[in-house]
Amino acid sequence: MPIPEYLGHIAAPMVNQSDLPFRALVQKYGASMAYTQMLIPDRLLNDQEYFERHLRDLSLGFDTSIGPTVVQLCGNDSELIVQAGRKLQTYCDGIGAETDLNLGCPQEAARASQFGAYLLGQKDWPLVENIVSSMSHSFTVPVSAKLRLCQPSTGTLDLACRLAACGAAWITLHARTVSSQRRRQGSADLEQVKRLKDHMKIPIISNGNVRVWSDIQENLEYTGADGVMVGETLLGNPCLFANIVPDPVDISIEYLDLCRQYPGTAAIPNIQTHVRHFIEFQCGRRPWFKMFRASLGSTRTIEDIETLLRIRVEKWRGRPPRGRDYDVEDHPGIDDTEKKRMDQEDIDLTLVG
Structure with missing residues (x-):
């Protein structure tokens, strides 16, 4: 070579x-x-x-x-x-x-x-x-x-x-x-x-x-x-x-797709750390970032992390949930306690705003 x-x-x-x-x-x-x-x-x-x-x-x-x-x-x-x-x-x-x-x-x-x-x-x-x-x-x-x-x-x-x-x-x-x-x-x-x-x-x-x-x-x-x-x-x-600053959710999801493509090569704690870095790079000063970190730490699977990104992070950013027909009410990774916490976080963010 x-x-x-x-x-x-x-x-x-x-x-x-x-x-x-x-x-x-x-x-x-x-x-x-x-x-x-x-x-x-x-x-x-x-x-x-x-x-x-x-x-x-x-x-x-x-x-x-x-x-x-x-x-x-x-x-x-x-x-x-x-x-x-x-x-x-x-x-x-x-x-x-x-x-x-x-x-x-x-x-x-x-x-x-x-x-x-x-x-x-x-x-x-x-x-x-x-x-x-x-x-x-x-x-x-x-x-x-x-x-x-x-x-x-x-x-x-x-x-x-x-x-x-x-x-x-x-x-x-x-x-x-x-x-x-x-x-x-x-x-x-x-x-x-x-x-x-x-x-x-x-x-x-x-x-x-x-x-x-x-x-x-x-x-x-x-x-x-x-x-x-x-x-x-x-x-x-x-x-x-590449002299590009990507959308933080886009690049996070792209990384998660690669984790699926190469299963068993990245442990969940390492995946969480990567996603945290991607989001923090552009959103670290947002009022919801601490809640994002806490929520990210409670995820257990790649699917949990992706749901967090597609629903909650997009909602915190003032955007609609994206793609793959994710529904908070139906997704098995979100139980009643989690739904209540999401509602409370929405209230907290409204007060901060």
């Missing part, structure tokens, strides 16, 4: 949010490549349920060719990483597969387990180089590395060059330093991305400071990077790469 062709607009790996339906959604709307969430090699090798769940996610995406998918692995044991990667590499997308070493995760769990961004200290560089080298020599798919800034930041270029020499096909730089208390310590230092691009021959991907479409263009123009990776902004607007 000609890698640079797919590096322009990348959906970042996000914990419990990079499920197959969401990856399919963002790739439908302009993402040229999408990452899975961080997968743990030890669990892939020793937890059959965990392995089968993520294998199903990958294999369904592979069978339907949603687009290039990067499997994100973590860990500090090169042997385990290689064993786990070999079990997954043939189940990536039909165009090509990339296996990614995560050196950008700042979570406290990463510090305790000595992986992620906590391997960026210079004393750990030989370990990181060994991991990347082992991966690049063991897999039939390209290997990449995702970094945060080293401390001091000038060391980032040195580490990136070392990883390129070990076989990394491209480097993604989230140009912030590590903080377990705050995932974002100020704006990303795009000058450091530019520095990598100016001094390295492999593709460089810029990660950080993207909130709207124009940020992508400005980022690429300033850094000269080969592409941009976006994370949390896509959670609110999965159509960002």
Whole structure:
């Protein structure tokens, strides 16, 4: 696969949010490549349920060719990483597969387990180089590395060059330093991305400071990077790469349809979180949003969530119920107690208004 062709607009790996339906959604709307969430090699090798769940996610995406998918692995044991990667590499997308070493995760769990961004200290560089080298020599798919800034930041270029020499096909730089208390310590230092691009021959991907479409263009123009990776902004607007702001109910229902198309690849709590993000992105300040969150939390099925969207959210937005002939009085997912609560919420909203 000609890698640079797919590096322009990348959906970042996000914990419990990079499920197959969401990856399919963002790739439908302009993402040229999408990452899975961080997968743990030890669990892939020793937890059959965990392995089968993520294998199903990958294999369904592979069978339907949603687009290039990067499997994100973590860990500090090169042997385990290689064993786990070999079990997954043939189940990536039909165009090509990339296996990614995560050196950008700042979570406290990463510090305790000595992986992620906590391997960026210079004393750990030989370990990181060994991991990347082992991966690049063991897999039939390209290997990449995702970094945060080293401390001091000038060391980032040195580490990136070392990883390129070990076989990394491209480097993604989230140009912030590590903080377990705050995932974002100020704006990303795009000058450091530019520095990598100016001094390295492999593709460089810029990660950080993207909130709207124009940020992508400005980022690429300033850094000269080969592409941009976006994370949390896509959670609110999965159509960002298409320069579209969708109707929040429309995009929520579209996501639910993908969950049905790929059954068993997204758990209800994760589906609820996605839908909450879609609605909050445009309606988070509406007086009914807190009631929506509470109602969303009480749903148990995809059908419950869709009913909430088609009837109650549309009603709160001042619109008539939409499509599929949903009737509050007849729908089995809404009992008498729920109907009474809906009536009370209407009264509450009238008082707020």
